[in-house]
Every structure is written in structure tokens, then in C-alpha cells.
Amino acid sequence: MSTLNIINKSPFEKRTLDQCLKRIGEGDSVLLIEDAAICAVAGTAYAEQLIAASKQSKLYVLQPDLQARGFAEAALLDSMEQVDYEGFVNLVVTHDRVHSWL
Amino acid sequence: MEDDEYQEGGEIKKFLYVNRRLPHGTAYAIESLETVLIGAAFDQDVSMLFIDDGVYQLKKEQAPDCIDFKNFSKTYRALEMYDVEKLYVERESLEERGLTTDDLLVVVELIPGSEVKALVDQQDVILSF
Amino acid sequence: MKLAVLVNEGPYQHQASDSAYQFVMAALAAGHEVMRVFFYHDGVNNGTRLTTPPQDDRNIQKRWSALADEHKVDLVLCVAACQRRGIVDEEEMKRNGKDASNIAEGFRISGLGQLVEAGVEADRLVTFGD
Numbered sequence: 001m002s003t004l005n006i007i008n009k010s011p012f013e014k015r016t017l018d019q020c021l022k023r024i025g026e027g028d029s030v031l032l033i034e035d036a037a038i039c040a041v042a043g044t045a046y047a048e049q050l051i052a053a054s055k056q057s058k059l060y061v062l063q064p065d066l067q068a069r070g071f072a073e074a075a076l077l078d079s080m081e082q083v084d085y086e087g088f089v090n091l092v093v094t095h096d097r098v099h100s101w102l
Numbered sequence: 103m104e105d106d107e108y109q110e111g112g113e114i115k116k117f118l119y120v121n122r123r124l125p126h127g128t129a130y131a132i133e134s135l136e137t138v139l140i141g142a143a144f145d146q147d148v149s150m151l152f153i154d155d156g157v158y159q160l161k162k163e164q165a166p167d168c169i170d171f172k173n174f175s176k177t178y179r180a181l182e183m184y185d186v187e188k189l190y191v192e193r194e195s196l197e198e199r200g201l202t203t204d205d206l207l208v209v210v211e212l213i214p215g216s217e218v219k220a221l222v223d224q225q226d227v228i229l230s231f
Numbered sequence: 232m233k234l235a236v237l238v239n240e241g242p243y244q245h246q247a248s249d250s251a252y253q254f255v256m257a258a259l260a261a262g263h264e265v266m267r268v269f270f271y272h273d274g275v276n277n278g279t280r281l282t283t284p285p286q287d288d289r290n291i292q293k294r295w296s297a298l299a300d301e302h303k304v305d306l307v308l309c310v311a312a313c314q315r316r317g318i319v320d321e322e323e324m325k326r327n328g329k330d331a332s333n334i335a336e337g338f339r340i341s342g343l344g345q346l347v348e349a350g351v352e353a354d355r356l357v358t359f360g361d
Contacts, residue, residue, distance in 0.1 A: 003222055006357075008246070019122070019154055023218040034246045064253070085257035092355050093232045093263070099120070099228045100358040102130075102239065115351055130239075133272055136311060141347035227350040230358055231239060231272065 002027045004095035005057075008034040008102075011046050020101045021053045029058040031083070031091055037065035040082075042075045054079030062088055115226035116147045121156035122230070125175065126166055130231040131159045132174050137229065139177070142184035149188035150181075151221065152210070157195045160206040178208050192218060234258050235353035236268045237346060239360030241276035242291035243284070247359040248277050252294055254357065259302055266353050267305040268295075269346040270338075272360075275308045275318045280335035292335050299337025306338045307345045 005024055011017040017039060020030065030053065032040050039046045040061035050059060054077075063082040066072060076082070083091065092098055119138055125131040138150065152160060164175040181189070191210040196202060203212060213221065222228065236255055240247035255265050270277050282292050298304050308318055314327070320334040334340065350356050 003228075008250070008360075015154075023153070023215055023222075025219050028219070033250060085253050086261060088254060089234075089258045089261050089263065092234070092258075092357055097222075097225055097228055098355055098357050099222060100230050100360060102122070102230045102358065102360040113351065117347075117350060129272060133312065137271075137343050137346060140343040141350075143344065144347050144351060146347070146351060227356050229237070229346075229350065229356070231360065 002029065002095045004028075004091050004098045005030045006098065006100045007032055007036040008100070010035040011039050016101045017046060018049070021049060021057075024053075024057055026056045028056070029060060029091065029095060031060045031062065031088065033062040033065055033088075035065075035069075037061050038069055038071065040066060040076050040080045041071050042077050047077055050077055051079055060087070060091060114145065114147055116149070116224055117141065117227045117229065118222065118225040119148070119150045120228060120230040121150060121152045121159055122154040124155045124158045125164065126169070126171055131156075132172070134229075134231040135159075135174060135177055137231075138181070138186055139184055142186060145185075148186050149190060149221070149225070150186065151190045151192070151218070153192040153195045153215075153218065155195075155199075157191055157199060157201060157206075160189075160191065160208060160210065161201070162205055162207045175207060181208070190221060232354040233264045233266050233352065235266050235349035235356045237349075237356060237358040237360075238268060238270045238274040238277060239272045239358065241273035242282070244273070245361055247361065248274065248291055248295075249289075251357075251359040252291070252298070254359070255298065255304065259304075265302070265304050267307055267345065267349045268298075269307050269309070269349055271309045271312055271343075271346065273312075273316065275312045275316055278306070278308045278313075278318050278335050278338040278340075279333045281333050296335050296337040308334070308338050308340045309346070310340050310342055313340050 189210045194215045238251045319332045324332040
């Protein structure tokens with residue numbers, strides 16, 4: 001049973017990322033969209049926390065949201081997989097449920 | 103199809119309403135509650151989860167009339183009448199806010215943060231506002 | 232799969248309605264059915280026909296109306312949220328004694344039951360919000 005967790009806020013603005021990561025685990029996935037996309041980039045203060053989460057959960061970032069914010073060519077965290085909107089749809093259908101952390 | 107024409111006897115799904123925000127600063131709390139009440143007519147298996155600032159929605163002694171707001175907090179006590187009886191509150195969310203279950207206006211099931219995933223994993227549909 | 236989408240925020244102020252639209256378009260392109268897009272909270276503001284966005288910017292409301300027209304996606308605005316925010320169709324106009332209606336083409340106003348029904352009938356429900 002797997003949950004796709006969607007986060008859309010920058011962790012520098014809201015604590016959503018932290019609040020999500022501490023309640024998920026094995027088999028769950030996290031998709032970063034909208035402003036949350038920026039923490040997919042290597043070298044932020046949240047890198048360590050995301051790398052730790054990646055040991056149990058798959059991490060994804062919506063590439064158009066990275067590109068929109070000037071990070072199309074940026075080095076991302078190793079554990080981060082980029083998806084486009086087609087990939088986003090695919091994540092939704094291949095997980096059992098979707099939890100948008102708002 | 104209008105609401106009152108909904109056909110009974112179909113599949114029953116597990117719905118989890120996740121509440122993470124304080125009441126009154128935004129409309130999410132009251133509008134989430136309205137969805138739960140209307141949704142009760144669909145006879146699904148409903149649970150409500152209050153975590154992070156969502157625990158404040160259940161705080162006793164709310165008196166928002168002083169800011170000209172409707173006091174909808176007593177509606178949480180009426181949920182039982184709508185067969186919505188599974189109200190889960192995360193223990194850590196209460197503790198880090200200096201609250202206990204004595205501060206809440208309804209009886210809830212207190213769960214540790216470590217059990218939130220297990221609760222979520224049982225659900226078919228998660229609604230967050 | 233049969234998908235449903237919930238949009239909790241209004242146009243332009245939050246990216247939510249854009250993300251929802253792009254998601255719906257990708258889902259349809261992949262051959263999935265999008266049975267309903269339900270608009271709640273400020274999301275109902277996606278359904279007014281009175282917007283005049285700048286010519287060089289995307290027209291969010293027209294985009295939704297085109298989606299309804301071309302792909303027959305059911306766009307539902309929550310009646311209670313509409314009443315609070317002044318999104319009005321002919322019926323609501325008469326019922327509540329308003330002097331105008333402003334609902335955009337392709338949208339319909341209905342109850343929260345339509346959201347719950349979407350949750351029951353769809354295989355997946357995805358929420359876009361703040």
C-alpha cells in the first residue's frame with residue numbers, strides 16, 4: 001500500500017516538508033511541486049533531511065516547476081528523480097492514494 | 103446528479119479528512135467540516151485526523167463571536183450524530199502546543215505520530231484543505 | 232483510470248489552479264478519464280466569466296471553459312463557497328435576489344456532495360491547494 005505525498009510549499013516558508021517527512025516511511029513517495037521544487041536542488045539546508053528520507057521513500061520533483069524557477073540545469077540531489085506532468089499522472093495512478101499536504 | 107439523488111448500495115470507501123490548520127485565520131477548518139457533514143449522507147467509512155495546528159480546531163472555549171466569526175466548534179460534538187466517530191488526534195501535535203486531551207471539546211482517539219502512516223495506509227481517499 | 236481533481240485556490244493568486252489544469256491536460260493526453268474537477272474555497276473564483284487578465288498572460292478561466300467544451304470535463308463549483316464569494320448562476324441569482332449572474336461557460340454550481348461523490352467514484356482524487 002503506497003501513498004504519493006505531494007508538497008507544494010518551500011520548506012523555508014512553511015514547515016510542510018518536515019511535517020510530512022516525519023509521518024511517512026517505507027513504500028511512500030514524495031513529489032515536490034510548485035514552490036517546493038526548490039528543495040530538490042543540491043546544497044540547500046534541507047538536503048540532509050531529504051537524503052535521509054530517500055532511504056525509505058522515493059523522491060520526485062516536477063521538472064517544469066524547477067525550470068520555471070531557474071533551476072532547469074541545476075544539480076539536484078542524487079536521490080531526486082525529475083518527472084514532467086505525464087510522469088506526475090503516472091505517479092498518481094501507480095500509487096494507491098494521494099495525500100496533498102496543504 | 104444532485105446530492106439527494108445519490109444511489110445507496112455501492113462501494114464503501116475509507117475517507118480520511120486531514121486537518122492541519124488553526125480555525126478562523128483561514129476558512130479551511132470550517133469548510134472541511136462542512137464537507138464531512140455533507141459527505142455523511144454518502145455512508146462512507148469516514149475518519150478525521152487532526153495533526154499539527156489542526157488540533158486547535160478541537161480546542162474548548164473558542165469564542166470567535168468577539169471577532170464577529172461564527173462559532174462552529176460545537177459542530178464537532180455533533181459529528182457523532184452523522185456517524186462520524188473516528189476522530190484521531192496526534193499526541194505529539196498536542197504536546198508541542200502545550201495541550202492535552204483535557205483541552206479538547208470532544209473525545210478523540212489519541213495516536214502517536216508513528217501510527218499516522220498506518221492510519222493513512224488504510225484509506226482509499228484522502229481529503230485535505 | 233478514472234481521476235478526479237479538487238482545486239482549493241483561486242486563479243492567479245496561487246499556482247494551484249494552473250497545476251491542476253496542467254495535470255488534467257496530461258491525464259487526458261495519457262488516455263485517462265477526468266470525471267470531475269471540483270472547485271472549493273477560493274477555487275470557485277476560477278468560475279467567473281468577468282476576468283480580464285492581461286493579453287500577454289494565460290487566461291485561466293477561458294482555459295477551464297475550453298476544457299469543459301473540448302473534453303467534456305465536468306467543472307463543478309461548490310454552491311456554499313460560491314455564495315460566500317459571489318459566483319452566481321441564473322438559478323442562484325433568482326434564489327438569492329441578486330441582480331446579476333457571472334458564471335463562466337462550462338462550469339456548474341452544485342453541492343459538496345459532488346466532491347464526495349467524485350471521491351467515491353473516481354479511482355484517484357488529487358487535491359491542489361495552498
